[in-house]
Amino acid sequence: MWAIARTELKKTVQDKGLWFWTFVLPIVFIVAFVAIFSGDESTSYKEVVTQIIPGYTIMFAFFIMISMVIVFVKDRERGMVARIASTPLSIHQYFFGKWLPFMIVVLVQITVLFGFGVVVYDLPLGDPFALILLSLALAFIVTGWGMAMAVIVRTENMGIAMTQILALGGALLGGLWMPVEFMPEVVQNISKALPQYWALQGYKEIILSGGGVGDIWFHLVFLIVAGVAGGVLALVSYPRFLRQSRS
Amino acid sequence: MIKVENISKHYGTLQALDNISFTINEGTCFGLVGPNGAGKSTLMKILSGILLNFDGDIHVRDWQVSKDRLKIKQQIGYIPQEICLEDTLTARDNLILFGNLYGLKGKELQHRMDEVLDQIGLTDRVKDKVVTFSGGMKRRLNIGCALLHKPGIVIMDEPTVGIDPQSRNSIFSIIHQLKAEGSTIIYSSHYMEEVEQLCDSIGLIDKGQLMEFGRMEELLEKYAKPSLFIAGEGIELGMLQSFGEAEAKGNGYLLNSEEPLLTLEKLVAHCREHRLEPRRLELYHPRLEDIFFNLTGTQLRDA
Numbered sequence A: 001m002w003a004i005a006r007t008e009l010k011k012t013v014q015d016k017g018l019w020f021w022t023f024v025l026p027i028v029f030i031v032a033f034v035a036i037f038s039g040d041e042s043t044s045y046k047e048v049v050t051q052i053i054p055g056y057t058i059m060f061a062f063f064i065m066i067s068m069v070i071v072f073v074k075d076r077e078r079g080m081v082a083r084i085a086s087t088p089l090s091i092h093q094y095f096f097g098k099w100l101p102f103m104i105v106v107l108v109q110i111t112v113l114f115g116f117g118v119v120v121y122d123l124p125l126g127d128p129f130a131l132i133l134l135s136l137a138l139a140f141i142v143t144g145w146g147m148a149m150a151v152i153v154r155t156e157n158m159g160i161a162m163t164q165i166l167a168l169g170g171a172l173l174g175g176l177w178m179p180v181e182f183m184p185e186v187v188q189n190i191s192k193a194l195p196q197y198w199a200l201q202g203y204k205e206i207i208l209s210g211g212g213v214g215d216i217w218f219h220l221v222f223l224i225v226a227g228v229a230g231g232v233l234a235l236v237s238y239p240r241f242l243r244q245s246r247s
Numbered sequence B: 001m002i003k004v005e006n007i008s009k010h011y012g013t014l015q016a017l018d019n020i021s022f023t024i025n026e027g028t029c030f031g032l033v034g035p036n037g038a039g040k041s042t043l044m045k046i047l048s049g050i051l052l053n054f055d056g057d058i059h060v061r062d063w064q065v066s067k068d069r070l071k072i073k074q075q076i077g078y079i080p081q082e083i084c085l086e087d088t089l090t091a092r093d094n095l096i097l098f099g100n101l102y103g104l105k106g107k108e109l110q111h112r113m114d115e116v117l118d119q120i121g122l123t124d125r126v127k128d129k130v131v132t133f134s135g136g137m138k139r140r141l142n143i144g145c146a147l148l149h150k151p152g153i154v155i156m157d158e159p160t161v162g163i164d165p166q167s168r169n170s171i172f173s174i175i176h177q178l179k180a181e182g183s184t185i186i187y188s189s190h191y192m193e194e195v196e197q198l199c200d201s202i203g204l205i206d207k208g209q210l211m212e213f214g215r216m217e218e219l220l221e222k223y224a225k226p227s228l229f230i231a232g233e234g235i236e237l238g239m240l241q242s243f244g245e246a247e248a249k250g251n252g253y254l255l256n257s258e259e260p261l262l263t264l265e266k267l268v269a270h271c272r273e274h275r276l277e278p279r280r281l282e283l284y285h286p287r288l289e290d291i292f293f294n295l296t297g298t299q300l301r302d303a
């Protein structure tokens, strides 16, 4: 289990594409959008940065699903899944080992992007305990869904396309680009079914309204339940995934 | 002893294995031979405990695959047909990964890694990334990763596909070494010569069915009768048939005979008398290739 996690982490660190998607691109987006919107007189600077920094952090957190899809599909195509299934490692240990490094990457990503916000834009943070719990829940759902998608998709391209739909569609409808209050009521109802919405509302609650864990408990439960659902789906789909493994 | 009892396996509607049974004695080398798509890899994956949905049962020593899967897995080193390595990492990282997966750690792992690296001849490349390796080196590392935990049973699925003769030889010497250490080896291939050279017993598999199973010599004796091969200008089937049962083979003819030496004498006399000069006239030793042809009517290679 730790062996798998360690190996995966080593591979991840070497993956330049992942660094770009995870850290470089989001920072570029944050800088660009803060520059564009902070000129707006009608919203306070604090509101602008609290919309943009957590918003883009959430959006780009979802892109970890692409890396997960690539890793799992590759493992399937070169028969690594079958190879590992021939060792005494259990399925749960396998998934845990594969999942942990991505969880760590997303947590580092959230830390770096928020840290960037604090240092460059004076982003206020609010209750640290609530902030950490919400960030854990966010990392949990994106990696949980990532595992489910990685195990289910037939091809890498299909996984990349689906991630983009989920990440960009979710960002639009979940209010990451523009607060949901500005959107039609129908859309606002859809938003409430999306993890992106609950994650952003959670961060706003903590940062803008000074909320604590008690104020975001529903947000946390929503994200964790959705993440668990992803994990369960991955486990259930594993036999088919193994059957498709080469060699 | 490894006892395979009535194994069948379906992929959807496709029957990949059809009621296969055989027994392998420990310490021997068993060769599974058949054309591409015969079901070799499927059987290997079932034996390694990878595929779980199949009919029938497998006993390894006193264990039953349906109950004691973990114990069996710890005893098996499975070397897949595909090269399963993390190629952006070093050989050392790969060995550590697989050693860990079999529960090896610390000094013990280091010690086994040194031994295995020596065995596969990669000691001086251990710090290099696998991407920089040749096909043959990757194959050898692929084997090494499965040997760290000293498995009593080594399952090799077509380990020599697509490599140069030199690497093939070094893989053969690894296998000979494993045999000398008393390991049980289950080896699949679609190259007859390899299996003839390495294995004590063989199973011939085609379209999911085990066509024949037994000790090498027994099978050769049973199926491929000693015969003569003759080729050249003026040598015709009609003429040969007066000496025995004849058939075309390659660019000449095969003449079956209970007493090949005697027939050879007669043939030589006949050729002299009719001033025929065959290009080739020789005793023909039956090969596994011929058995397979006799059983299935197809050549292994173009199958």
Ligand SMILES: Nc1ncnc2c1ncn2[C@@H]1O[C@H](COP(=O)(O)OP(=O)(O)O)[C@@H](O)[C@H]1O
Binding pocket: A243, A244, A245, A247, B011, B014, B016, B034, B035, B036, B037, B038, B039, B040, B041, B042, B043
């Ligand atoms: N995962 C799979 N799903 C569906 N069919 C498969 C799968 N794996 C193998 N097959 C089919 O089962 C048959 C046997 O395949 P395999 O065991 O790989 O043969 P071999 O190793 O002898 O070439 C082939 O017809 C192959 O197409």
Ligand SMILES: [Mg+2]
Binding pocket: A247, B037, B040, B041, B042, B081, B157, B158
């Ligand atoms: Mg095969």
